Amino acid sequence: MRTTQQEEASPQELHGALDTQALEKIARRVRWLIISTVANSKAGHIGGPLSAADMLVALYFNEMSIDPSQPHAPDRDRFILSKGHCSIGLYSVLALRGYFPVEELATFDHGGSRLQGHPDMKLTPGVDASTGSLGQGLSAGLGMAIGAKKLDRDFHTWVMLGDGESEEGQVWEAVISAPRFGVDNLTAIFDVNGLQQYGWPAQERDRFDRSEPLGHVDLEAVLTGFGWNVLTVDGNDFGQILSAFDQVRAWHGTSGKPTAIVSRTSKGQGISFTQGVFKWHNGVATPEQLAQARHELLGNDPEGELQ
Amino acid sequence: MRTTQQEEASPQELHGALDTQALEKIARRVRWLIISTVANSKAGHIGGPLSAADMLVALYFNEMSIDPSQPHAPDRDRFILSKGHCSIGLYSVLALRGYFPVEELATFDHGGSRLQGHPDMKLTPGVDASTGSLGQGLSAGLGMAIGAKKLDRDFHTWVMLGDGESEEGQVWEAVISAPRFGVDNLTAIFDVNGLQQYGWPAQERDRFDRSEPLGHVDLEAVLTGFGWNVLTVDGNDFGQILSAFDQVRAWHGTSGKPTAIVSRTSKGQGISFTQGVFKWHNGVATPEQLAQARHELLGNDPEGELQ
Amino acid sequence: MKAQRNVWGEEILSLARSDDRVLVLDADLATSTQAVQVATELPDSFVELGIAEANMVGVAFGLTTLGYRPWLSTFGVFLTCRALDQIRMMVSQTNAPVRLAGAYAGLLNGSSGKTHQDIQDLATMRAMPNMTVLVPADEFELAAMMPWIADHDGPVYVRVARDAVEPVFDADYRFSPGRVHVLRQGDDVTLVSTGVQTSRVIEAAGLLAEDGIEAKVVHVSSLKPIDEDGLVEAIGASPLVVTVEEHSVHAGLGGLVAEILSGRGGPRVVRHGLEDRWSESAPNDFLLDKYGLSPRRVADRVAQALGARSHGPRVTAG
Amino acid sequence: MKAQRNVWGEEILSLARSDDRVLVLDADLATSTQAVQVATELPDSFVELGIAEANMVGVAFGLTTLGYRPWLSTFGVFLTCRALDQIRMMVSQTNAPVRLAGAYAGLLNGSSGKTHQDIQDLATMRAMPNMTVLVPADEFELAAMMPWIADHDGPVYVRVARDAVEPVFDADYRFSPGRVHVLRQGDDVTLVSTGVQTSRVIEAAGLLAEDGIEAKVVHVSSLKPIDEDGLVEAIGASPLVVTVEEHSVHAGLGGLVAEILSGRGGPRVVRHGLEDRWSESAPNDFLLDKYGLSPRRVADRVAQALGARSHGPRVTAG
Numbered sequence A, B: 001m002r003t004t005q006q007e008e009a010s011p012q013e014l015h016g017a018l019d020t021q022a023l024e025k026i027a028r029r030v031r032w033l034i035i036s037t038v039a040n041s042k043a044g045h046i047g048g049p050l051s052a053a054d055m056l057v058a059l060y061f062n063e064m065s066i067d068p069s070q071p072h073a074p075d076r077d078r079f080i081l082s083k084g085h086c087s088i089g090l091y092s093v094l095a096l097r098g099y100f101p102v103e104e105l106a107t108f109d110h111g112g113s114r115l116q117g118h119p120d121m122k123l124t125p126g127v128d129a130s131t132g133s134l135g136q137g138l139s140a141g142l143g144m145a146i147g148a149k150k151l152d153r154d155f156h157t158w159v160m161l162g163d164g165e166s167e168e169g170q171v172w173e174a175v176i177s178a179p180r181f182g183v184d185n186l187t188a189i190f191d192v193n194g195l196q197q198y199g200w201p202a203q204e205r206d207r208f209d210r211s212e213p214l215g216h217v218d219l220e221a222v223l224t225g226f227g228w229n230v231l232t233v234d235g236n237d238f239g240q241i242l243s244a245f246d247q248v249r250a251w252h253g254t255s256g257k258p259t260a261i262v263s264r265t266s267k268g269q270g271i272s273f274t275q276g277v278f279k280w281h282n283g284v285a286t287p288e289q290l291a292q293a294r295h296e297l298l299g300n301d302p303e304g305e306l307q
Numbered sequence C, D: 001m002k003a004q005r006n007v008w009g010e011e012i013l014s015l016a017r018s019d020d021r022v023l024v025l026d027a028d029l030a031t032s033t034q035a036v037q038v039a040t041e042l043p044d045s046f047v048e049l050g051i052a053e054a055n056m057v058g059v060a061f062g063l064t065t066l067g068y069r070p071w072l073s074t075f076g077v078f079l080t081c082r083a084l085d086q087i088r089m090m091v092s093q094t095n096a097p098v099r100l101a102g103a104y105a106g107l108l109n110g111s112s113g114k115t116h117q118d119i120q121d122l123a124t125m126r127a128m129p130n131m132t133v134l135v136p137a138d139e140f141e142l143a144a145m146m147p148w149i150a151d152h153d154g155p156v157y158v159r160v161a162r163d164a165v166e167p168v169f170d171a172d173y174r175f176s177p178g179r180v181h182v183l184r185q186g187d188d189v190t191l192v193s194t195g196v197q198t199s200r201v202i203e204a205a206g207l208l209a210e211d212g213i214e215a216k217v218v219h220v221s222s223l224k225p226i227d228e229d230g231l232v233e234a235i236g237a238s239p240l241v242v243t244v245e246e247h248s249v250h251a252g253l254g255g256l257v258a259e260i261l262s263g264r265g266g267p268r269v270v271r272h273g274l275e276d277r278w279s280e281s282a283p284n285d286f287l288l289d290k291y292g293l294s295p296r297r298v299a300d301r302v303a304q305a306l307g308a309r310s311h312g313p314r315v316t317a318g
């Protein structure tokens, strides 16, 4: 394979750069950027970005081999946000990580912005695949993983999916075919936050509660049955997240199988009034809600003054 | 619901009408009609219809509540051949069962025929859903089963899928959502005949052998994990088929779950030169091959002179 | 001034109350499409199916075999693109009475951007045998179409816009399939438009009038069936026709009008719509202006076409 | 006389031999599309993905990010209908160099019938930004297109017919994107055709000549991009244009030609193609005759159009 048209550069190795306390602090800032940016743009998703925030922070600040100054470095690890409506979570992490200025978040969703409503790889530095129509990201990641194997390239490809998204059949097409290719360089993170946009009513609660998208599915059994390595973590607990990453790294290049991380989280995690509330799938916080979120997330942390 | 526009008629109850020996005899005739009709039309599928023949015979001759003279009877059991390329298997059974003259099989695939290359519910008496683009039949069956529950109608809906077909994501969309609806009036038969049209090379055989479409999948574990009742049978053994049907009938209206029958069969089953040969996915037998098939299937059975 | 999606929510609820063949099938977007009104008020007429549009179309077909007439609730793009094969085989080829309510189709979808914009639905659905294709102008036209759709025996695709526009019709409007509406008279040019864009086109005609250009406005909301003679007659002796649509310039309303006129001789046709490119996420006004569908941009385009009738050599980009 | 699919199989094998960016991705139809030649001769350039077309498109996109230029092997209908949303977001919106080889598109698919016929692909792909849309006439034109496709930086949809036709070109043919080909001169009428139908149209022109009608034949194999001026010039002063295609009469080649001519004034256009209905499984000759694409039926249609230039009132059915 000719790779001459690609720039030659080495991404940074990060494993274990930060401890869980440092990661938690970053995650709180990310959550603040999420809710404040959406309020600023007057439209956007909240619950899904918040549930995924810790996982995104752990990946970008502690795990992936990346270099923000070289977003197209050929041997960087790849990340695909298959649940593309959670773009603001990814953008907030990319900004803090140095891919573009944090101030640019103020252009989110605006005309002419590099920060589209859904991730656009052609516009945003650090975005490895365009997403937005749900269910497609794992296929793209599988293509990258197959390509890496064919070219003997050593990077790892990470894909994050929603639990509602996993109702899409294409997810299972990718799940069924991936083990054929021995892609132990591919990890799918299922952000099982227990809610989708609307979904089914909960069985024994009032009509405004909703049931879990995959509540009736034994996800671990299913993924194992399809031939994947499976790990389960509390996806809002950095300790558990980092242990899972250790296992993924150990399996990379050795296990002969793709890995799934079943990441059990809460939708809207980290802000009292959004957590577990299906209506906060998307929404715009009032000034009072913003103030409360800010207090809960940043307290008196001056570095929180990021926007 | 208004159902006035539908004719009122009662289908026949069949359970246990025939013993396994009688069924085997019919199945041999069906196999002969399959290979001879395709030879006559000079195009068509062979392997998939042959693997499914016993299941189809058991359903139409011994299990389903149907009346060939009333193909639209509102309370008939429904059958959907999701793997629609196996139409000639279904047509042969429908013809022998009396839905239309056996002679009409000679028009298979011909211009203006009621017997299209893929099943067309608007043309062929006894065909409950149009299929041909793979992966869609289980969704249609789920719609029928949900509708029956809503309307308090007692019929059962059967859907047959291929193992290659089960690589289609839409199959899994239907599998994931069906348990939500408590459709114990729905049964999916997976005809796991071990081959698709082309598929993957077999690991340790020569390059003309192909591997099983779901060979790396623990299908029973997966279906159980998605919340289905699961039964496994040798789908070319009438004894096992009929026992499974007994269980399905016992679960109908009681189990609160849809049922999957994992029917393990051989592609091309019943004719020595087609069995297990992936190239016989489709094909036209030579006169010599036809003579041999006829001998193997019918011997001197005069009733075999059906076409 | 009411958004079509709100009208759709109210009307579908009232249809479901009076007609037990009506079911609403949702692919996890009830709160956007407003199917939520049926979900909360009439849960037995509501079937949630999750984020699985292909399966939803198959389930809808299955329900029609029992006499139901299901309406599908999701964004247009997740019907006409994500589930096109299912619509083709199970709905179009069987002529099943499934109602495809394509919400948020076109350019304007509340800043979701190009992944959620359906700018190909009219091309795709026009080429689909048995399909009726309706694109109402406003709340009144949509409301009037809905009982007709509910009673129609075959499949229907209907666009339901997200945001409100200045109404074109009023509560007295009566829907008649195929009919072409002349909404404004004018001898200099005929503007042919569809859907909520017609409201903006009428505004554009006002802008043109200020410059002394009198534009006729023809609204085509029933793309299929269409009264071809009615369209030809409506255009009359107009020296120039400009089609305007929230859709690709290829194969949509412009294609339809060109096809009809090209069989009849008749005036030169200029097609206006989304040029052959993808768009972005931004507020409506920004999008309409940047992508040429605001009244101002429409007016400018028409003035330009009237001024410069012959094109130089041109190869359209692939 | 060679079938396009066989030529495709041979050419893709030779491209894969010389260009390691070439990969063939198959959705379990390699034996039909002839991708099997790559699978057996050059297994490292072949990726089987099973019956999962949507996933295949995503995998193809992923591979392009590493410099690969994958060709997809399946029936056209399972690309342009089953995987349309994936093509839209992952291929068209990112302008990824994925090659969509739509086998068996159109009417003729070896008796598989309407579930396997793609009669909407030209409408759908024309309205897709960034997409190049090619429909070669014969073995020679397809072979000439393939190296061009292999080098093209964006996505390409190319129809590959199942069965052989009398060639229109020869081994000297050179492909140039957008170019329009005048294959026969004649003053009475211009027939515009695409794909393998052009071969049958040339035969139809011969039939017309026997009746004293001289038809010009224009072949459009590059629907996008297209040299619009070239098309207008090719048609020249012809009093009547009849478009002929193995595709719905709506929004395909006929739509394209009508769109171009309608911007220029010019002659009356009659569009000929599949009337707005689904077809059936039957041998090719039966299908061509019944559905109006045989040389005889094309010739009759043209004669009729020349005889009766004005239509009575007509509402096309929905």
Ligand SMILES: Cc1ncc(C[n+]2csc(CCOP(=O)(O)OP(=O)(O)O)c2C)c(N)n1
Pocket (backbone or CB within 6 Å): A047, A048, A049, A051, A083, A085, A086, A132, A133, A134, A135, A161, A162, A163, A164, A165, A166, A191, A193, A195, A196, A197, A198, A213, A267, A281, C027, C028, C029, C051, C078, C082
């Ligand atoms: C194919 C497709 N269908 C529907 C949508 C609209 N949609 C956006 S987000 C969403 C719910 C997603 O739920 P989940 O995957 O659980 O995400 P999270 O809870 O993390 O927000 C839906 C239905 C879409 N973007 N794509």
Ligand SMILES: Cc1ncc(C[n+]2csc(CCOP(=O)(O)OP(=O)(O)O)c2C)c(N)n1
Pocket (backbone or CB within 6 Å): B047, B048, B049, B051, B083, B085, B086, B132, B133, B134, B135, B161, B162, B163, B164, B165, B166, B191, B193, B195, B196, B197, B198, B213, B267, B281, D027, D028, D029, D051, D078, D082
């Ligand atoms: C969506 C779709 N993709 C591809 C095909 C072409 N096709 C027809 S049969 C077949 C193989 C099916 O294999 P399997 O489901 O195992 O059927 P069986 O072995 O019973 O014949 C394929 C790929 C199709 N009909 N539909």
Ligand SMILES: [Mg+2]
Pocket (backbone or CB within 6 Å): A048, A162, A163, A164, A191, A192, A193, A194, A195, A196, A213, A267
């Ligand atoms: Mg969720």
Ligand SMILES: [Mg+2]
Pocket (backbone or CB within 6 Å): B048, B162, B163, B164, B191, B192, B193, B194, B195, B196, B213, B267
């Ligand atoms: Mg099989």
